[in-house]
Amino acid sequence: MAPRVTAATTEPSSEGQSTPPIHRRINPELVPGLMVLVCAIVLIAASKLMNPGAGFTQELAAVLGTSIFLVVASFGQGLTILLGGIDLSIGVVIGIAAMMISVLTDGRDATLPWAVPVTLAVGAAIGVVNGVGIALAKVPPFIMTLASGITFYGAGLGFTSGLAQEPVAPALERLMNGHWFGVPIPIFLIIAFVIAATVFQNGTSVGRKLYAIGSSPGAARVLGLPIGGLTVLAYTLSGLCAAIAGLFLAGYSSAATLDMGGPLLLPTIAAVVIGGASVMGGRGIYLGTFAGALFLSALETIITVLSLSQGLRDIIEGAIIVGALLAQGERWNWFRR
Amino acid sequence: MRIAERLRRLQISAGAAVAVLLYVLMYLVYAANESGVLSQFGITNLLNDTVVLAVAAAGLTLTVLTAEFDLSGIGVIAIANVVVATTSAGPAGWLVSLFGVLAIGAAVGLLNGWLVGVLRMQSLAVTIGTMIACEGVALLILAAPGGQVADSIANGLTGDLLGLPVAALIILGVLLLWFLLAVTRLGIALYAVGTDETAARLSGLAVRRTKLLAFVLAGMAYGLAGYMLSAQTGSGDPRASDGFLLFMYASVAIGGTSLMGGRGGVFGSVIGAGILTVMQKMLFALGAASFYTDVFSGLIMLVAILIGTLPRVMPRLRRSVA
Amino acid sequence: MKKRGFKRLLQRLIFGAASLGAAAAMALSVPAEAAPYKVFLDLSYSGNVWQTEAANGIKALAETPPYDKEVTFKTVISGTDVQHQISDLQSMIAAGANAILFYPVSGTGLNRVIEQGCRRHVLMVAYDSSVTAPCAYNVNSLGGRYGANSAQWMVNQMGGKGELVINHGVAGTALTNLMDRQALDVFHKYPGIRIVAQFYGNWNDALSQEGISRILAAHPNIDAIWTVDGTWGSFQAVMQHRPSRLVVIAGQSNNGYRLAIGDPALQEKGLKGLSASFGPADGPYAFKVMMEILTGELKPTEHNIAYPLPWVPYDKVKLCTGLSFVNGCNVFPPGKVPPLFIDTALNGELLPELNLTAVENGTPVPGATIQKLPPVQYSDNLPGVNCEECKAPSDWLQPNRVTPIPAPK
Structure with missing residues (x-):
């Protein structure tokens, strides 16, 4: 299961080689995620303590329900980071997808069967552009995705002038705001997405190959892995996930603007890294990212409910992020020994 | 041959050389399409627009060379800006507030460097945390735009000194410091750590200290950038640097510094900052309006990088040329 | 060796110039009319x-x-x-x-x-x-004193008491600071008004909706939400989590929001809305x-x-049939514009x-x-906001459109 192919190059911090995995009780990939999950639960509990009047399940539902955009978008971000890259176009793709689904459906459910695939295809296509630029033209991912984000945002402005004139299809609104058996539908969506994403990343040969490329591109090349194709695939999936997040966000807000994805970009990166992935690539699992997304959502909840001035809020938020990193960081090396 | 050798030691890479040519080209297009570009007023304006990004990108380069991320720059710039706006016109004066912002930058850099270099936490996430916290501090110091930057700063740093724009002198000063740093032990260590950390440690380099110092120096550069921003705006605004981070990284990358560390240098980043600034002016002069500016900015950024990366894309070509 | 290196640079330069030229040619679409x-x-x-x-x-x-x-x-x-x-x-x-x-x-x-x-x-x-x-x-x-007037309007609708949420705009802007000061000054005059939560919705509807959702989970009994923008998002969150018991709310003039506050069925569930703001x-x-x-x-x-300052309380919402705001109408029927459309982009007079x-x-x-x-009107001078060395009117924090009610015992 442990997907690390070449451990030596992925652990810049380990002094010498770690001991073999005989004593491992817990998959070390899970440790950072677990620690962050614990941090998230502590935050939710703390928020419950501060507001004794609130129901715990409502709090949990609020944290989960508002995390769905981050949960989905950060999976794609995680794949690109797994390859040692990054995707800075995610915020723009979210906005473009949200705009497209409004324009294409124009408030009619009947259009969804073709409007959804078209929207997702456009998101994926932007990902393909990124992937091709990175894999074939060897543009650094940071610049490729930054530049394509700026360009597509400009193109989006040119086409739409920034505001969808059409309402979102009501079915999409019901999907994001409805309940099944008393539970918000987004929570079911999250569960399904997490299972699918985990199976893809850690249970398929494609996922394992992505780890191999991320931990050692040189070795992957020697093994004859299709590095170019897999890189394009990772960025395509990132574009696709961002487009899905855009659909959800449009449904949630019952409206779309081109700039609506912007505030999500930095959190997707933070969720992946807080979840234990290495920005150098080759390390991290999606459950960690998922925990990171929940943590950020819980943090946002507690910060919102605290009602402090924005200055203090920022300071606390920054300190808690660093604190969570400390909790999951190399301190916990003894789990591995 | 001797010159090529020396240039190499100063880390003026092929990427940076391409950036210089691109800059000159854009500048010529700009000057050909707009009157008054070559006047003293036009040159001083352009340099004033460049200097903040150039100094900030110069600092960022040091951490990027060691293969670390540093997103805290915009936070430090925000703090520096509001500190200068709230203190410099008062008893503190220009000199004390300059040392103040350098010290603040160094302190934030020290915190980053300690967390990243010593505790070995991931720089990307750590500096997201410190960036958010720094922006919070800036908001606590100044809740809304305001304050007053001393005239000695606002006028002194945006005007001319001995016939040369002060901004040009600052950029030259930063480059001079960089060239001095590049030949010291620390300068060499920056590259060694960024290229291969394990090898650097095995060969006896103090990896932790190198990273720590890189972050501290970067923080001081951000402080100086914030000081220059204050000079240009004449006031404080806790959100003035909001959109700045991606431009800082773009400057570094366009200047030929690898974001994976170990390759590039400050000179390229300063040129990269110049390219981004002159690109905006050039697009305006060419008549690009509204959303076209965004579209072309993205495309030109890609072209600039593509030209710089061609030698690495075609290693065989390179080998045959060498 | 050096020469060939130069040639390589030159080739790249030509490539670069060509692409720039193409970009320039496309950009030059502005007619040079005099x-x-x-x-x-x-x-x-x-x-x-x-x-x-x-x-x-x-x-x-x-x-x-x-x-x-x-x-x-x-x-x-x-x-x-x-x-x-x-x-x-x-x-x-x-x-x-x-x-x-x-x-x-x-x-x-x-x-x-x-x-x-x-x-x-x-x-x-x-x-x-x-x-x-x-x-x-x-x-x-600015002279419309949105902060003071909208807050006073809400206080009057709330009868001077209840649980209030404040959705600030963008932290660090002069406008947010000013509106907050005016609004808080009014709210603080009424001891019965309890501010249970405040957050920064950044004038953004998606962020506001998330923020109110989080707050409703912690404070299920809020009575009112004050906003400057992000109003539609804030209202959506209440509709989603507590559709049977709505709130007193003031804010922006999104078409969907105006339709909602003018809807008698929603008014019966406690929705009392003001559509104003810049x-x-x-x-x-x-x-x-x-x-x-x-x-x-x-x-x-x-x-x-x-x-x-635009000012449409719930009892003044009037549907338009055409494309313009004439005869005092101020909202478009649903489906004609998206709910986020801001009606105050138009002004018939x-x-x-x-x-x-x-x-x-x-x-x-x-x-x-x-x-x-028509002859222009002048606005309040507000030092640090719209002038440097000037004096604010003595009553710049006071509502000048809504008459305050006495604080309830």
Whole structure:
């Protein structure tokens, strides 16, 4: 299961080689995620303590329900980071997808069967552009995705002038705001997405190959892995996930603007890294990212409910992020020994 | 041959050389399409627009060379800006507030460097945390735009000194410091750590200290950038640097510094900052309006990088040329 | 070896020049017609509803006769970075602008470049957000005291007591600070009003909706929400989590929100809404003011010019049948515009040249001609917000449109 192919190059911090995995009780990939999950639960509990009047399940539902955009978008971000890259176009793709689904459906459910695939295809296509630029033209991912984000945002402005004139299809609104058996539908969506994403990343040969490329591109090349194709695939999936997040966000807000994805970009990166992935690539699992997304959502909840001035809020938020990193960081090396 | 050798030691890479040519080209297009570009007023304006990004990108380069991320720059710039706006016109004066912002930058850099270099936490996430916290501090110091930057700063740093724009002198000063740093032990260590950390440690380099110092120096550069921003705006605004981070990284990358560390240098980043600034002016002069500016900015950024990366894309070509 | 290296550089340079040339050729699409005035519009933020509608209204006016023959008009988007906007304003000044209408990204950071422009006799006009540079004109609704009046209106509707949530705008902006001070000053006069939570929704509907959702989980019994923008998102969150018991709410004029507060079925569930706040029409209005100053028709005696604050409480919502706001109607039927559409982009009295199509697409209304403005009104002077060395009126924190109720015992 442990997907690390070449451990030596992925652990810049380990002094010498770690001991073999005989004593491992817990998959070390899970440790950072677990620690962050614990941090998230502590935050939710703390928020419950501060507001004794609130129901715990409502709090949990609020944290989960508002995390769905981050949960989905950060999976794609995680794949690109797994390859040692990054995707800075995610915020723009979210906005473009949200705009497209409004324009294409124009408030009619009947259009969804073709409007959804078209929207997702456009998101994926932007990902393909990124992937091709990175894999074939060897543009650094940071610049490729930054530049394509700026360009597509400009193109989006040119086409739409920034505001969808059409309402979102009501079915999409019901999907994001409805309940099944008393539970918000987004929570079911999250569960399904997490299972699918985990199976893809850690249970398929494609996922394992992505780890191999991320931990050692040189070795992957020697093994004859299709590095170019897999890189394009990772960025395509990132574009696709961002487009899905855009659909959800449009449904949630019952409206779309081109700039609506912007505030999500930095959190997707933070969720992946807080979840234990290495920005150098080759390390991290999606459950960690998922925990990171929940943590950020819980943090946002507690910060919102605290009602402090924005200055203090920022300071606390920054300190808690660093604190969570400390909790999951190399301190916990003894789990591995 | 001797010159090529020396240039190499100063880390003026092929990427940076391409950036210089691109800059000159854009500048010529700009000057050909707009009157008054070559006047003293036009040159001083352009340099004033460049200097903040150039100094900030110069600092960022040091951490990027060691293969670390540093997103805290915009936070430090925000703090520096509001500190200068709230203190410099008062008893503190220009000199004390300059040392103040350098010290603040160094302190934030020290915190980053300690967390990243010593505790070995991931720089990307750590500096997201410190960036958010720094922006919070800036908001606590100044809740809304305001304050007053001393005239000695606002006028002194945006005007001319001995016939040369002060901004040009600052950029030259930063480059001079960089060239001095590049030949010291620390300068060499920056590259060694960024290229291969394990090898650097095995060969006896103090990896932790190198990273720590890189972050501290970067923080001081951000402080100086914030000081220059204050000079240009004449006031404080806790959100003035909001959109700045991606431009800082773009400057570094366009200047030929690898974001994976170990390759590039400050000179390229300063040129990269110049390219981004002159690109905006050039697009305006060419008549690009509204959303076209965004579209072309993205495309030109890609072209600039593509030209710089061609030698690495075609290693065989390179080998045959060498 | 050296020579071949140079050749390589040259090749790359030619490649670069070719692409730049292509870009330039595509960019050069602006006709070089000779019109007497060179006017620029400098936007900062882009891609949201408010900014888009304001910019479209301005563009439509610039193409409405006789302005279409009088101005060469160009729009530039500067983004949210102060340096970027400074650089663009410098370029416009250097390009020989007669007037620049701009949405300032900073209230103080642009002052130096604004003064550069004034020295070169460029007419500098800031809309919606304000600048403190004395030579610039500010056109906005600050004088309407949205903070104080909307807060007082809510207090009156709440009967002076209840649990209140405050959705601040963007932290670190002069406008948010000012509105907050006015609103909090009113709320604090009533001990029965309990502020249970405050957060920064950044004038953004998605963020506001998330914020209110989080708060409703912790404070399920809130009675009221005060906003400046992000109102539609805030309201959506209440509809989603507590549809049977709605709130007293004040804020922006999104069409969906206006329809909701005017709906008797929702009013029965406790929804009492006020639709006011700064409207995108202050941009086109500022453009007309600027043009009249430029042509010499208008000689304002002060630099802070008021655009009347939109004000539609729930009992004044009236459906429009056509494309314009005439006969006092102020909301479009559902389906005609998206719910986020901000109705205050239109103003039947001050901007009869514009209709729905104009602010949606930025195209002039066929057959319309520019009407002369009625005499302009002046706004409150607010030091640090729209002027530097000036005195605020003594009652700048007080509501001037709503009569306060006494605090309940």
